[in-house]
Amino acid sequence: MPTTSITNIGTLVTNAPELGEGPLGLVENAALVIEDGKIAWAGPTARTPPTDTTHDARGGAVIPGFVDSHSHLVFAGDRTAEFNARMSGRGYSAGGIRTTVAATRAATDAELERNLVRHLSEALRQGTTTFETKSGYGLTTHDEERALRIAAAHTDEVTYLGAHIVSPDYAEDPAAYVELVTGEMLDACAPHARWIDVFCEKGAFDGDQARAVLTAGRARGLHPRVHANQLSYGPGVQLAVELDAASADHCTHLTDADVDALANSDTVATLLPGAEFSTRAQWPDARRLLDAGATVALSTDCNPGSSFTSSVPFCIALAVRDMGMTPDEALWSATAGGAKALRRTDVGHLGVGARADLAILDAPSHVHFAYRPGVPLVREVRRAGKPQGAR
């Protein structure tokens, strides 16, 4: 197998403590060797073993590619007007999703796929190499199934979210909609998905309905994740922990018991500050979760309604500025944390044997994501060692 080295790395973030300093396994003046799409070696540039080709990072930092473990990218339409109105003083409620449902149902498969690919490549340019994405804007068996089929052509991390909101067609009979989501719709969707999710929130699904959705999915071999405690306190986090969900997502309104439950579980608390930014809502308290010992991931929640950003660097800057995270913690949460939220061990780090999914920065250190917010710092992205286009 031909080998490639990346040398003259300013700061290398490995997230492999055995390779360097601290939890991020930092190595200064570093190099990497890639063989067969995987990391074969990492250490100081001066000790780089001979390789077939060499790529000079010119002092830029190298980080593991971001693992964005929460997005909603199979949709059509636009909610600029709603955002504009909200920023002019109107509140956000879960019902805005209906606008996107109508546009998504009206779109062709090709339109949905074009939109998905556009957002995935936008995220890739900003350093995201692993993407999770969901259904949830179809809310009929046909529309949920095609959303998942389209998503599955572009990523392995596909989540069935028929229980995003009660379909407007079932407004008078939510119980019948839960029956559909856990019955015929699940049968059609399960073959295309790895995960099942539910929006457990006032105005969406209560604790009993959420439990019915997640246990039905689990019986079909899907693993749970939960939209929990975003807009208000509620049963979502406890349910996620009880069912060993990979992740409880949002976690903005947590009781002490919720924080304890997360800290004593394998359920990751995935924080999505783009949503609080875009709805002018209270920030999730990352510091409280970290101090309690919970595992925290950071993701975009990219969706057209409440968080229309595909930028993990933007979320890192928010987490550092407003959620009490250090730059090191935020970088870890956006890479290794995201991998844990997807129960993946092959991505989110650059230890020996990891997939060579990485970003080379136009900055000497990962700290610049928060230090230089809004600046496009990702110079080059590689997936399984292959360059994904440079600028």
Ligand SMILES: [Zn+2]
């Ligand atoms: Zn979401």
